[in-house]
Structures are given as structure tokens and as C-alpha cells.
Amino acid sequence: MIPFDEGRARALLAKACSAAGLPDPADARLLALSENAVFDLGGPAVVAKVGRGPELSERARRESEVAHWLAGRGIPVVRPFDGAVPGPQVADGHPVTFWHRLAPAVRPARPADLAPLLRALHGLEAPPFALGRRDLLAPVGRWLASAEGHVDPADVAFLRDREASFAAAVAALTPHLTPGVIHGDALPRNVHVGPDGPVLLDLETVSADLREHDLVVLALSHDRYGVSAEDYRAFTDGYGWDVRDWPGFAVLRGARETASASWVAQQVPGNPAAAAEFRRRVDSLRDAATTVRWYPF
Structure with missing residues (x-):
């Protein structure tokens, strides 16, 4: 290859x-x-x-x-x-x-910039063409296979077991919000704040699925990636609801963590920093250490 x-x-x-x-x-x-x-x-x-x-x-x-x-x-x-x-x-x-190419950013995007974009997106009816489901876990096998020979097979087996378990659990969730159009990777890094205001980027994962997907991303970023409590509260205030109050939150969070850990695997060959981050993520999942800091790639 x-x-x-x-x-x-x-x-x-x-x-x-x-x-x-x-x-x-x-x-x-x-x-x-x-x-x-x-x-x-x-x-x-x-x-x-x-x-x-x-x-x-x-x-x-x-x-x-x-x-x-x-x-x-x-x-x-x-x-x-x-x-x-x-x-x-x-x-x-x-x-x-x-x-x-967009005009230069006037400042970095913040979680509060994302909230109104998601509210507007979640208010849309279905498009005149088919949107797939937001299957977070579908690429896990491909990501792990791309790192064959560079990551511990036991870690691959562990993540594949999590993939199967969470896929079944996600399919059984009862949503709080009405399912519909979602972004699928709703993070501030996918927002560009230009002279005319925030613009939504990276539309590859726009789907028709549980709208909670778009809200779990920021909650996980608060827990794992250093988004402050103040910024997270600004996001939930702007959107109007905190997904952590939903009984299905832990399931969707676990699925997202499984996908996020597996995603790093494709970066591991030839990249010691990615290997260290993959190790950090897998170890914290094995230990059920839900507040161990992860670092973006």
C-alpha cells in the first residue's frame, strides 16, 4: 500500500x-x-x-x-x-x-459560535436527496487496519470489541431531540469566523440521524480536550439544552471515544507523537478513566 x-x-x-x-x-x-x-x-x-x-x-x-x-x-x-x-x-x-478560500479569520472560533449554527442546521427539514446515517463506528476497522504492524494487536481487538458493543447500544437509544439533519463533527475547529460572521466547514459528515450526535462532541471536548466549563456553558446556553442531561449520553459518548481513539491509529505509522496519543487514549479507555486529557491531531 x-x-x-x-x-x-x-x-x-x-x-x-x-x-x-x-x-x-x-x-x-x-x-x-x-x-x-x-x-x-x-x-x-x-x-x-x-x-x-x-x-x-x-x-x-x-x-x-x-x-x-x-x-x-x-x-x-x-x-x-x-x-x-x-x-x-x-x-x-x-x-x-x-x-x-475564505477571507482571513478575525478571531479563533469559540464553542458559543457553534451553537447558533447548529440550532439553524437542526431546524432544517430533510434535503431533496438522501443523507446517510451518522455511523461513527463504520470507519473503525479501516482506521485500525491502516496501522497494522504499528500498533499492538491487543489494542486493535479491544477497540473492535468496543465498536461492536457500542454499535448495538447506539442502535437502541431513544433520542430526546427529533432526529434530522446534523453536521456530524460539530467542533469549533469546523467553524471559521470571518468578517461576516461564523461559517460552517467540513461538511463531509452531514447526515440524518440523532441530533444528540452534534451535542455530544462538545461535551466530550469539555471532558477530554480542555474546553473550559465556561465555554461549554456558553455553548449549551446558546443551543438551549445540555446533552449530558440525556440518559443516552454515556452511550453516545462511549461510541465517540471509541471512534476517536481508532482514528488516531491511521496516523501512527512513522509518527511517534501519534503513537503516544493512541497509547494514551486506549489506556484511558481500558481504565475507564473518563477525565484523562486527550490531545488533538
Whole structure:
């Protein structure tokens, strides 16, 4: 398997830009490297997202469709770049999408900026196209397989057991909120505060499912990633409800933790910091240590 690193992502980006009629991206600046490699192309005001593998092709296509729909419903979202050939480009099987670069942020996004965006999103009716469920745990096997030979097989077995257990428990939950459109990865890092206000980013996981999914993310961030009690309270006040009051909270939190620990596995090959974070997350799950600090990747 060819490793998905910056060099590989740049080669795929060059092929996609050529096919889309965009300039040679030799000077593109890497912004992020995880499930996607994200590049600022510089000259054209365009950001490109290069998918880690062909299995992300349908998700990339749907993200563009979702972005057009949400913009049409008045939700401030990042917009696909219409100067490129419509829809994702395919480079050696990898999906590549192009997006308008946003104006520079006026300040970092805060949890309170996310709350009104989620309220507006959760108020929408279903779109005129199908949205899938927010299956948090579906990619766990793929993420763990990508780290084969680099992580302890006992840790893989532990996470796969959690995956099966929580998948069944999530399916049996009774929601407090009416299910419907959700973002699926509702974090302040997926909000950009520009001159015209907050804009919602990273629409790949927009789904039709329990709206509690979008609220558990911030609760877990308060417990695990250092979001302060004050910022968390500003979020719940802005949204109007605290998901921790819901009897299903622990189940959805446990599913999210399982997915989050497994997600780091794909970063482990060649990355000692990712290996240490994977170890920290798995150990805290084994010990049921629910307040051990985790660190973003």
C-alpha cells in the first residue's frame, strides 16, 4: 500500500489540478493532513481537499452537494469552487474537491459560535436527496487496519470489541431531540469566523440521524480536550439544552471515544507523537478513566 503522506498527496493534487484546468500547485501550502490532505493553492483563491483513499469518493461527492443545498437554505457554509469541473476530481482513485478560500479569520472560533449554527442546521427539514446515517463506528476497522504492524494487536481487538458493543447500544437509544439533519463533527475547529460572521466547514459528515450526535462532541471536548466549563456553558446556553442531561449520553459518548481513539491509529505509522496519543487514549479507555486529557491531531 502506498503511504498517504504529504508527498503522495501533492502528487495526487497535481493530477487533479491538471484535470480541472487549475494552475500547477507546486507552491500549494499544506494546511492539514489527516482523513484528507488540505492545501491552499495560493494563486487562485482555492483550497483543495485530497481524500486519503478511494473509499472517500462518495463522501466527497455528497459534501459538495450538501454545501450547495445548505447555502441555498441560508446556512453560512464554505462553498465549492465553481471554476473547476463540477464535482470531485479523481486522481489515482482518490477524490479531490476544490473550495473557495475564505477571507482571513478575525478571531479563533469559540464553542458559543457553534451553537447558533447548529440550532439553524437542526431546524432544517430533510434535503431533496438522501443523507446517510451518522455511523461513527463504520470507519473503525479501516482506521485500525491502516496501522497494522504499528500498533499492538491487543489494542486493535479491544477497540473492535468496543465498536461492536457500542454499535448495538447506539442502535437502541431513544433520542430526546427529533432526529434530522446534523453536521456530524460539530467542533469549533469546523467553524471559521470571518468578517461576516461564523461559517460552517467540513461538511463531509452531514447526515440524518440523532441530533444528540452534534451535542455530544462538545461535551466530550469539555471532558477530554480542555474546553473550559465556561465555554461549554456558553455553548449549551446558546443551543438551549445540555446533552449530558440525556440518559443516552454515556452511550453516545462511549461510541465517540471509541471512534476517536481508532482514528488516531491511521496516523501512527512513522509518527511517534501519534503513537503516544493512541497509547494514551486506549489506556484511558481500558481504565475507564473518563477525565484523562486527550490531545488533538
